[in-house]
Amino acid sequence: MHVADLTEELVAIPSHEDESAAGEFVASWLRDHTDATVEHDAHGNVVARKGSGDGDSLALVGHHDVVPPDESQVDADGGYVVERSDGRIYGRGSADMKGSVAAAMLAFEAADTPAEDELVFVSFAGEEQGGVGCRAAIEDGFSVDYAVVGEGSTGYSAPGITDVAVAHKGRRGSTIVAEGAAAHASEPEAGANAIYRATEAVDVVRGLEFPSTGVLGHEVRGSVAVTEIDGGSAWNVIPEQCEATVDERTVPGERAPLDRVEDTEGVSWRVDQDLPPMACGDADFADAVLDSATDAQDGAPEHVVKPHATDAGWLAAEGTDCVVVGAAEPGEAHTADESVSVDVLERCQRIYEGVAASWVR
Structure with a gap:
């Protein structure tokens, strides 16, 4: 399945007041397309796991809730309007962050089951309400060693370049x-x-x-x-x-x-x-993700600092080494004409696949 098609399906599902339908779509897709253990918990989070879990764990992290849409982003039946034009997908949540969630789902599907480590996909609920889904998951015992959080990191060092954020405020x-x-x-x-x-x-x-x-x-x-x-x-x-x-x-x-x-x-x-802010404490992990980002694009990505808070802050506070890599560019999210580049979604899928292949055994 192409990442643009999966993104459009996700974006079309309203998820600003109730994320349950979007979460069920993600969970059902993962059950149908992977042999992972998939849980859609009581908080609305979707967690899928591959591998024995005897070694390190790496998570591809996103969220499927969105901020309330502009009236132009809702059709007569209450669904979200989704359009593809000039290599971009338009609609509420396309940039923040269902596009990157779709890329992570496909990367998780493509990844081999680790022999020693554990590969995790997680899409949290309630990120836009202060990380309530992530915080609830942590309270329930959710913990991983490393995480790639798919919030926006494109266009920080240079236009069009998908960078690797090693810290955020x-x-x-x-x-x-x-x-x-x-x-x-x-x-x-x-x-x-x-x-x-x-x-x-x-x-x-x-x-x-x-x-x-x-x-x-x-x-x-x-x-x-x-x-x-x-x-x-x-x-x-x-x-x-x-x-x-x-x-x-x-x-x-x-x-x-x-x-x-x-x-x-x-x-x-x-x-x-x-x-909370986030700081990656493992330089080797940050470098490995940067290597994957470099291999996935023609430009020269860099380690950067992101100004916005994400669920990476809650994970980092519990000891997870995080980086942020995602398709959204500054100024794209939370707008009446929110959109995301299809080319960058494809790039993020390659980055996530590269990290999974290089970091888990």
Whole structure:
């Protein structure tokens, strides 16, 4: 089966509110086309295994859920619109990341059953909701030694080149909460202005240094920014509460000391989301995947750093050495005209096949 045809079948299945139909398609296809042990678990994850599992384990990792589609991406019957034009497949989830899932399925099908190691295919549910499927699988005992995660890595070192990401940033979203005391605006000294307290805390954030670290010779530099502020109830009332949203892009092993904002009177700080970063700790594995990527294309791929959090962060936190290799290019995912290159899907299939052949025994 050609990767473009399998991608189109996957993309056509709605999976932004309920991933069960897409997961069942993946599980059924693997049962029909491989002799692997296939599980479609209660969380919606699909896990297929080949090999004895006595040695190392290598996983090809993806997810089959998507973000809500644009209205132009849905047909009259509620299905997703899928089109192929000029060597690209258009539709919600084509780039993020059903195209790479299809490439991994075909690579898993083509791979020989390892004699000593274990080859795993896994497509998680709920990645777009903070990695809930991956986290649930880990809680249930899912563990692998190495993973190639099929999120986008194309176009980072040069246009059209599929690179190997050896690290990615995480995201910690948090809220500064400033509380004061309401009063009439004509007598501001009678109250305590929560907006003033919040802006003092914002100044603390502005003064923080961005976290940074090194991964396999590459600098990974984070960032911290206040992105929203909300406070006040009326033009003539001293505000008693104000909140500010902070977006921090985290790096492996480092966090900005945002708790310093609580040194400001009346200010507290809470973490709303913390998606972990990823750093590959095995240079030999990263080099082996880069060799496969080099063999699969005419250009010269590189080890790169990816700015976006993925399920690789959750796996890495549990000890899995991960890299990210996938078809999506920057700016393709989550858009009204989301698309993926058929040529790059074919390339990713070759990369995954090459890694499986070279790394498992």
